[in-house]
Amino acid sequence: MLHAHDHHDLPFWRRYIFSTDHKIIGLQYGITAWIFLLLGFCMMLLMRWQLAYPGQPLPGIGSWFGEDHMPGGVMLPEFYNQLGAMHGTIMVFLGIVPLVVGAFGNYIVPLQIGAPDMAFPKLNMASYWSYFTGGVVMLASFFLPGGSASSGWTSYPPLSVIAPIGQTAWIIGMVFLITSSLLGAVNFIVTIFQLRASGMTWMRLPFFVWAQLVTAFLLLLAFPPLEAAAVMQLMDRVFHTSFFMPAGLIVSGQHMPYTGGGSVLLWQHLFWFLAHPEVYVLILPAMGIVTEIIANNIRKPIWGLKSMVYSIIVLGFLSFIVWAHHMYLTNMGTAISSFFQITTMMISIPSVIILTCLFISLWGGSIRFNVPMLFALAFLPMFGIGGLTGLPLGLASPDIHLHDTYYVIGHFHYVVAPGTIFALFAGVYYWFPKITGRKMNEFLGHLHFWPSLVCMNLIFFPMLIQGLAGVSRRLYDGGASYAHAQPVLYLNQVMSIAAFIMAAAQIFFIVNLFWSMFKGKRVTSDNPWDATTLEWATPTPPGHGNFVHPVEVYRGPYEYSVPGAPKDFSPQFEK
Amino acid sequence: MEIPYIVEERPDTGFNNATLGIWLFLASEIMLFGALFSSYILLRTSASQWPSGASDLNIPLATLNTFILVFSSIAVVFAWASTKEGNLAKFKKWMGIALLCGLGFLVVKSIEYKLEFIHHRFPSTNTFLALYFTMTGIHAMHIMGGLIVNSYLWGPGCKMFKEDLSHFSHRVEIAGIYWHFVDLLWLIFLFPVLYLL
Numbered sequence: 059m060l061h062a063h064d065h066h067d068l069p070f071w072r073r074y075i076f077s078t079d080h081k082i083i084g085l086q087y088g089i090t091a092w093i094f095l096l097l098g099f100c101m102m103l104l105m106r107w108q109l110a111y112p113g114q115p116l117p118g119i120g121s122w123f124g125e126d127h128m129p130g131g132v133m134l135p136e137f138y139n140q141l142g143a144m145h146g147t148i149m150v151f152l153g154i155v156p157l158v159v160g161a162f163g164n165y166i167v168p169l170q171i172g173a174p175d176m177a178f179p180k181l182n183m184a185s186y187w188s189y190f191t192g193g194v195v196m197l198a199s200f201f202l203p204g205g206s207a208s209s210g211w212t213s214y215p216p217l218s219v220i221a222p223i224g225q226t227a228w229i230i231g232m233v234f235l236i237t238s239s240l241l242g243a244v245n246f247i248v249t250i251f252q253l254r255a256s257g258m259t260w261m262r263l264p265f266f267v268w269a270q271l272v273t274a275f276l277l278l279l280a281f282p283p284l285e286a287a288a289v290m291q292l293m294d295r296v297f298h299t300s301f302f303m304p305a306g307l308i309v310s311g312q313h314m315p316y317t318g319g320g321s322v323l324l325w326q327h328l329f330w331f332l333a334h335p336e337v338y339v340l341i342l343p344a345m346g347i348v349t350e351i352i353a354n355n356i357r358k359p360i361w362g363l364k365s366m367v368y369s370i371i372v373l374g375f376l377s378f379i380v381w382a383h384h385m386y387l388t389n390m391g392t393a394i395s396s397f398f399q400i401t402t403m404m405i406s407i408p409s410v411i412i413l414t415c416l417f418i419s420l421w422g423g424s425i426r427f428n429v430p431m432l433f434a435l436a437f438l439p440m441f442g443i444g445g446l447t448g449l450p451l452g453l454a455s456p457d458i459h460l461h462d463t464y465y466v467i468g469h470f471h472y473v474v475a476p477g478t479i480f481a482l483f484a485g486v487y488y489w490f491p492k493i494t495g496r497k498m499n500e501f502l503g504h505l506h507f508w509p510s511l512v513c514m515n516l517i518f519f520p521m522l523i524q525g526l527a528g529v530s531r532r533l534y535d536g537g538a539s540y541a542h543a544q545p546v547l548y549l550n551q552v553m554s555i556a557a558f559i560m561a562a563a564q565i566f567f568i569v570n571l572f573w574s575m576f577k578g579k580r581v582t583s584d585n586p587w588d589a590t591t592l593e594w595a596t597p598t599p600p601g602h603g604n605f606v607h608p609v610e611v612y613r614g615p616y617e618y619s620v621p622g623a624p625k626d627f628s629p630q631f632e633k
Numbered sequence: 634m635e636i637p638y639i640v641e642e643r644p645d646t647g648f649n650n651a652t653l654g655i656w657l658f659l660a661s662e663i664m665l666f667g668a669l670f671s672s673y674i675l676l677r678t679s680a681s682q683w684p685s686g687a688s689d690l691n692i693p694l695a696t697l698n699t700f701i702l703v704f705s706s707i708a709v710v711f712a713w714a715s716t717k718e719g720n721l722a723k724f725k726k727w728m729g730i731a732l733l734c735g736l737g738f739l740v741v742k743s744i745e746y747k748l749e750f751i752h753h754r755f756p757s758t759n760t761f762l763a764l765y766f767t768m769t770g771i772h773a774m775h776i777m778g779g780l781i782v783n784s785y786l787w788g789p790g791c792k793m794f795k796e797d798l799s800h801f802s803h804r805v806e807i808a809g810i811y812w813h814f815v816d817l818l819w820l821i822f823l824f825p826v827l828y829l830l
Contacts, residue, residue: 178651240661244657244658320760
């Protein structure tokens with residue numbers, strides 16, 4: 059095994075806290091974001107109790123939340139709204155995006171392109187600490203009078219403008235998060251353009267790097283409009299401007315101090331201009347991770363890699379012109395609706411190409427069913443369900459029925475939870491040996507995977523059924539007080555119990571993570587999976603500067619089972 | 634291992650790192666102000682009446698500010714040229730002038746704000762003023778950001794002038810690109826749209 063020179067000359071706080079090394083920053087991002095993901099998950103568990111057993115006190119821990127939130131263990135509607143808004147915000151902006159981009163992107167991209175570090179290491183550090191500050195602001199907002207933001211992760215005005223002070227904290231937190239992703243996006247694009255090793259031409263880039271490149275462009279260009287919108291909402295809240303406010307608004311019998319002339323739809327346009335590309339920020343790097351793992355475990359080249367690359371670029375472009383399919387019910391006119399229906403149908407084509415290529419790649423492979431591969435394989439049908447359930451939502455007429463129902467929740471959770479989060483798990487199991495020098499335990503991995511897969515479906519499939527029955531997505535009692543929801547009300551308990559079992563299954567993952575870090579089976583080579591991409595050419599774990607010798611790239615990313623080759627894998631870094 | 638292409642260009646892309654980085658950053662800035670100008674268009678077209686900049690705002694002061702910014706942009710170019718000549722005193726002079734111009738812009742801008750407040754015109758008065766204060770306020774924050782970077786290059790940062798002149802010259806160039814962008818934003822977009830249209 060190779061050993062790199064560690065930089066022992068830097069003090070502890072420079073090496074591990076205010077580090078400029080992309081691997082340490084990647085790990086910082088990873089640890090922080092997994093904690094946020096767990097927090098967001100726990101918030102959802104609280105909500106699921108309320109949905110399954112509305113008005114019943116939460117046994118045991120219900121009293122921990124105080125009289126302001128859960129008097130006698132029974133959740134107040136205000137607290138439910140806060141949890142809903144913060145679950146969405148935390149999962150999307152503080153959990154998944156920092157994991158797929160900040161953690162995996164930071165750690166893996168420079169290694170896969172053969173770079174010593176990111177192009178701007180100090181900006182990279184600033185990006186992490188800006189993210190961290192944003193996260194702290196978001197969490198601290200729970201302790202403000204009136205609690206945290208409670209207007210949904212979409213923060214639609216006018217409700218969000220007249221909400222308690224927590225919404226202001228949400229906006230300020232978002233500004234930090236936007237700054238963080240902006241710095242990260244510039245850094246990723248420059249790194250991928252400028253720091254590719256000699257011989258690493260564009261079509262030799264691993265698909266994961268392509269996914270990160272397109273994602274970085276989405277972050278770079280889609281986030282600023284939300285920043286502008288956030289500033290305008292801040293002006294509305296603090297200086298009583300009327301960007302989003304109508305004239306003569308009366309709330310609880312009180313005349314609100316707004317002169318009017320604003321447009322609530324303006325917020326929706328600006329928000330979804332970010333938030334639709336954001337969906338692709340959540341899914342594209344996940345596709346990248348899955349492609350790496352599938353390529354490695356089918357031991358043959360990815361089928362149609364080039365068309366996948368072109369598809370992901372097209373996806374990136376199209377994702378900027380589909381945003382108003384979230385707004386069919388806003389009376390924006392049939393011509394505009396038609397435009398956005400067409401672009402929405404178009405964007406499904408490249409997604410299907412990528413998924414189809416991955417499915418066809420499996421054909422005739424001698425597949426190794428290890429834990430990362432199980433998660434990667436599960437991603438394919440789960441993302442398939444997520445994508446296909448999106449089609450009715452992309453058409454204006456079925457959307458009239460489905461808009462704002464649990465169907466929407468089921469649809470995008472299928473994309474993000476058993477889609478992206480499974481890809482994240484797969485990535486952790488796959489790259490863990492490179493980071494720690496030990497493999498994660500396979501048995502615990504199976505105990506984690508199978509219940510997670512079953513429970514994911516038991517949680518999200520019933521949502522589709524409830525949504526088709528017309529149950530609205532934002533009901534505090536899960537629909538108990540609505541006649542049309544009665545036939546599907548029993549599903550609330552199914553979903554909640556499945557969620558609690560899934561929470562239990564995650565314990566195996568957490569135990570596995572820590573156990574394997576210290577007691578896991580040591581890897582005997584720097585390339586334990588017999589993989590072909592450049593990150594496996596580094597020492598384990600990679601030291602400062604990553605590569606011991608300058609790397610040279612000789613071939614494409616997934617040359618497995620090349621006829622006539624001495625091994626069934628031909629690494630990019632070997633002649 | 635050193636990070637490559639900090640000053641020299643990568644042959645196949647034709648960029649060095651920071652030049653590509655600053656242009657990407659400006660692309661995101663265009664999206665930020667693009668969203669603000671789109672909001673302006675949407676709110677103005679849906680408004681039944683729209684106050685004119687000429688009646689509510691102070692055009693002579695804004696014209697003065699326009700000239701101040703144009704002059705500071707020129708000064709930054711001369712400062713950059715002085716690094717190419719290797720003349721530190723000249724660099725200090727021109728960068729100092731650019732800094733003073735930037736500060737002057739902020740002073741004039743705050744006088745303008747003050748005049749509005751004296752006449753009881755606040756962001757909450759109407760949508761036009763809301764846009765005016767928000768857009769010029771965000772622009773002024775960009776000016777402040779540029780001033781911080783430029784004053785670093787003028788002050789403590791110019792140690793590098795003697796140590797690594799080509800790297801320093803490159804830094805001045807990058808800061809200059811940003812400064813030109815902020816100036817152009819005022820000159821071509823904010824000033825005509827808010828004051829003259």
